[in-house]
Amino acid sequence: MSDPRDDDLLAAEYVLGVLPLAERRAAAQRAEVDGAFAARIAEWEGRLAPLDAATPEGVAPDLLPAIEARLFPAPRRRRWLWAAGAALAASVALAVMLWPAPPPGARLVAGDLVIEARLNGAVLALARGGPAAGATNDYQLWAIGADGVPRSLGLLRGESLRLEAALEPGITLAVSLEPLGGAPGAVPTGPVLAVAVLE
Amino acid sequence: MSDDPVAELLQRIARQDRAAFREVYRLTAPKLVGVLTRILVHRAEVEDALQEVFVRVWQRAGQFRPDRGSGQAWLNTVARNHALDRLRARPEGDLRRAEGDDPLATLADPAAGAEAGLVAMGEARRVLDCLETLDPERARAVRGAYLQGLSYQDLAQRHGLPLNTVRTWLRRGLQQLRECIER
Numbered sequence: 345m346s347d348p349r350d351d352d353l354l355a356a357e358y359v360l361g362v363l364p365l366a367e368r369r370a371a372a373q374r375a376e377v378d379g380a381f382a383a384r385i386a387e388w389e390g391r392l393a394p395l396d397a398a399t400p401e402g403v404a405p406d407l408l409p410a411i412e413a414r415l416f417p418a419p420r421r422r423r424w425l426w427a428a429g430a431a432l433a434a435s436v437a438l439a440v441m442l443w444p445a446p447p448p449g450a451r452l453v454a455g456d457l458v459i460e461a462r463l464n465g466a467v468l469a470l471a472r473g474g475p476a477a478g479a480t481n482d483y484q485l486w487a488i489g490a491d492g493v494p495r496s497l498g499l500l501r502g503e504s505l506r507l508e509a510a511l512e513p514g515i516t517l518a519v520s521l522e523p524l525g526g527a528p529g530a531v532p533t534g535p536v537l538a539v540a541v542l543e
Numbered sequence: 544m545s546d547d548p549v550a551e552l553l554q555r556i557a558r559q560d561r562a563a564f565r566e567v568y569r570l571t572a573p574k575l576v577g578v579l580t581r582i583l584v585h586r587a588e589v590e591d592a593l594q595e596v597f598v599r600v601w602q603r604a605g606q607f608r609p610d611r612g613s614g615q616a617w618l619n620t621v622a623r624n625h626a627l628d629r630l631r632a633r634p635e636g637d638l639r640r641a642e643g644d645d646p647l648a649t650l651a652d653p654a655a656g657a658e659a660g661l662v663a664m665g666e667a668r669r670v671l672d673c674l675e676t677l678d679p680e681r682a683r684a685v686r687g688a689y690l691q692g693l694s695y696q697d698l699a700q701r702h703g704l705p706l707n708t709v710r711t712w713l714r715r716g717l718q719q720l721r722e723c724i725e726r
Contacts, residue, residue: 356717360688365631393616402576496602510558
């Protein structure tokens with residue numbers, strides 16, 4: 345049992361930034377799975393944010409071309425993922441003929457790992473069954489549209505996640521195993537564990 | 544919502560809107576350069592970090608909650624966190640110290656006046672007023688940590704005190720700060 349007062353001071357130290365690397369990383373990881381602790385961090389961020397007001401603007405070079413090149417690489421490089429998605433789309437389309445499926449959803453399966461995705465309006469609800477990603481990895485979710493470009497939806501830590509995402513039925517979802525913190529760039533770097541179409 | 548254009552743009556980015564992404568860069572990159580420079584100092588690293596920050600903005604815009612603060616504040620937090628992660632991951636004998644400048648010297652409180660002038664509203668003013676109620680050394684340590692990324696290690700060296708002593712000392716200040724802000 346952790347003392348709530350200690351938790352709150354730890355959250356303050358994290359936001360202030362004084363912690364050494366290992367403790368800083370441990371706190372960040374905890375915030376991903378401990379909602380109460382994450383809320384304390386958000387409170388301290390709110391309390392201290394006014395300190396940023398006096399920071400003068402700097403001169404920003406136009407790095408947009410480089411950033412966009414990283415985030416939106418040419419679609420053809422991702423053809424393998426798209427092809428996997430298309431093949432699955434065909435089998436899911438078949439399945440849809442056999443099962444009535446009211447809210448659009450998808451089931452990502454890789455061995456014991458099962459991730460159920462359900463789209464309710466603009467909210468994608470995810471539930472994980474099976475093994476966690478482990479201490480040095482994260483599961484990362486991707487949406488792949490008709491252009492074949494994967495876009496990160498975020499990390500799936502813990503057993504459930506709700507995220508706001510404007511997704512259309514028919515889009516392909518994928519989950520990859522990434523290093524802790526997720527793929528460093530805009531595309532999956534780890535193995536793609538499962539792909540499924542949101543239908 | 545229309546009084547926070549950055550927040551609106553972030554919500555569009557969460558829906559994969561690339562035009563909104565370019566607009567957010569145009570509107571906020573200068574401020575984020577300021578935030579990153581405060582902590583990382585070196586121009587090349589600041590530009591590197593700026594790229595990483597905007598990659599995260601694209602990936603994580605869906606996590607922005609407008610009820611918790613402004614769009615700019617969320618971006619500042621993303622930038623500060625990334626800068627701190629970089630700073631803490633630097634090997635011993637960090638770059639800034641290698642240049643021999645005392646990070647606290649440049650902080651000799653030009654901030655106090657500027658902050659007070661900039662932030663006029665009650666809620667936002669509170670942290671600034673409350674810092675004034677702390678013991679001046681503690682207030683300086685809080686500012687130095689938040690604004691420049693000073694670690695417990697840095698503060699211990701600065702004050703010639705053992706690490707644990709500095710930690711207890713600063714935590715006392717944080718407790719007072721919270722009590723004052725929530726009063």
